[in-house]
Amino acid sequence: MVSAFAPLSLTPPMVLISLDQHSHLLAVIRRSGRFLGAHQADLASAFAPPDPTSSIRSLA
Numbered sequence: 001m002v003s004a005f006a007p008l009s010l011t012p013p014m015v016l017i018s019l020d021q022h023s024h025l026l027a028v029i030r031r032s033g034r035f036l037g038a039h040q041a042d043l044a045s046a047f048a049p050p051d052p053t054s055s056i057r058s059l060a
Contacts, residue, residue: 002025004018017035019026029035036044 002017002023003020004016006016008014008016019029
């Protein structure tokens with residue numbers, strides 16, 4: 001279970017992800033040592049907005 005997900009920076013691209021200490025996802029990340037592999041860039045892009053600043057501008 002993901003408790004929180006928040007964008008931190010566009011350059012370099014960084015996000016904050018908070019996981020429950022009993023989360024299955026946390027156990028998987030600890031075993032693998034990574035969250036997303038290079039082969040998952042297309043998957044990550046599918047969830048990213050075309051213009052990452054658009055959601056930030058809408059808050060202004």
